Amino acid sequence: MYGLLGNSEGNLFDEFRRMEREMNQLFGAGPWPTGIRAVARGTYPPINVGGTAEQVDVYVFAAGLDPATLDVSIQQNLLTIAGERRLITEEGADYYRRERFDGQFRRVLSLPDDVDPGKVQADYRDGVLHITALRRESTKPRQIEVK
Amino acid sequence: MAENKDVTKQKSKPAQGAAQTEAAMWPAVDIFEDDTGITVQADMPGVSRDGLDVHIDADSLSIVGKLDIPMPATMEALHADVRATRYQRSFSLSRELDRDKIEANLRDGVLTLRIPKREEVKPRKIEVRAS
Numbered sequence: 001m002y003g004l005l006g007n008s009e010g011n012l013f014d015e016f017r018r019m020e021r022e023m024n025q026l027f028g029a030g031p032w033p034t035g036i037r038a039v040a041r042g043t044y045p046p047i048n049v050g051g052t053a054e055q056v057d058v059y060v061f062a063a064g065l066d067p068a069t070l071d072v073s074i075q076q077n078l079l080t081i082a083g084e085r086r087l088i089t090e091e092g093a094d095y096y097r098r099e100r101f102d103g104q105f106r107r108v109l110s111l112p113d114d115v116d117p118g119k120v121q122a123d124y125r126d127g128v129l130h131i132t133a134l135r136r137e138s139t140k141p142r143q144i145e146v147k
Numbered sequence: 148m149a150e151n152k153d154v155t156k157q158k159s160k161p162a163q164g165a166a167q168t169e170a171a172m173w174p175a176v177d178i179f180e181d182d183t184g185i186t187v188q189a190d191m192p193g194v195s196r197d198g199l200d201v202h203i204d205a206d207s208l209s210i211v212g213k214l215d216i217p218m219p220a221t222m223e224a225l226h227a228d229v230r231a232t233r234y235q236r237s238f239s240l241s242r243e244l245d246r247d248k249i250e251a252n253l254r255d256g257v258l259t260l261r262i263p264k265r266e267e268v269k270p271r272k273i274e275v276r277a278s
Contacts, residue, residue: 012218016227045192046228052221059216061229063192063256090179090186099175100190109226127192127256128216 012050037108044101047081049109053141056111056133063127070124072131074117079131082106171235174210174258182270184263185244191234192256199253201260203246209237210258243268 045062060081071082087102089095111133119134174189187208191199194212202209212234240246243264250261 012222012224013227013230013232016224016230019224019227020230041228043228047226048224048229049226050218050222051225052219052223056225057218057222059193059229061192061256063190065255087177090181093179093181093186095177095179097176097178100177100188101175112225124255126195126215127190130216 016048035110037110039107043107044105045107047107047109049111051112053135055135056115058109058111058129058131058133060107060129060131061127062105062129065124065127065129067124067129070122070129072120072122072129074111074115074120074133076117077111077113077115079109079111079120079133080106081109081129081131170231171211171233172229172231173236174212174234176236182264184261187238187258187260187262189234189236189258189260190256191253191258193229194234194253194256194258196253199251199258201249201251201258203240203249206241207237207239208246208249208260208262209235210260211235212258 045060047061048059050057050059058079058081062083062085065083065085069083071080073080082105084104085101087100112135114135115133116136117133120131122129122131124130174191176190177188179186189210191210191212193214193216195215198213198215200209200211202211214229214232240262244262245265246262248263252259252261
């Protein structure tokens with residue numbers, strides 16, 4: 001099932017972990033700036049972004065939402081995801097743990113410059129919002145024939 | 148799209164190589180108790196019914212969920228808050244809980260477990276009589 005993700009280089013998440021290590025080495029103690037819209041680690045909801053030559057895929061890990069309450073918009077290459085999760089508190093029950101996020105959230109992501117704002121789709125399945133943005137035709141890699 | 152899943156009782160399995168040692172995420176949970184039992188709600192976005200495994204040992208309840216998100220093999224990571232492919236968390240159960248009657252329900256990535264108390268231990272109001 002998950003083997004679908006695998007390729008000869010190891011799967012995508014190995015890639016994520018490798019990237020994290022490199023980023024930590026690169027940005028860990030240095031004076032380098034972070035993105036102006038970047039949020040602290042652990043901010044709700046967690047988001048992964050992956051890209052292929054054809055498209056950019058954004059995965060928002062937000063379980064138990066009503067898709068109708070989600071507000072996804074794109075302006076140029078700036079993707080905004082806003083929504084609200086209202087948890088129902090069980091009347092008359094004693095709570096031991098309340099770790100799940102409750103309230104409004106909003107995240108803004110800079111996608112690569114070549115995404116086409118007119119070709120963005122979103123769907124919600126198993127608690128993951130998946131947004132697909134196609135890259136512009138003209139910027140896709142093209143094989144140039146040597147004559 | 149609610150899905151009910153049978154909770155299976157299993158003996159503890161020995162660690163299965165790399166898959167078991169791989170880093171797992173801790174799903175955020177809410178846990179509350181009322182007169183008839185305890186409810187656990189766990190956020191496990193990306194886990195489908197097939198990828199969910201809830202099992203009960205002698206006195207512990209384990210929740211394991213594998214991410215089931217189809218992605219193209221050529222995909223390159225641009226940003227990642229989620230870096231593991233599975234969730235795992237366990238809880239120890241106390242004696243008054245009826246492990247044979249646990250119910251599990253997975254809906255939009257939220258797992259709800261209902262753990263009822265045994266009949267004989269449900270709280271009873273004790274009347275104080277004046278002599």
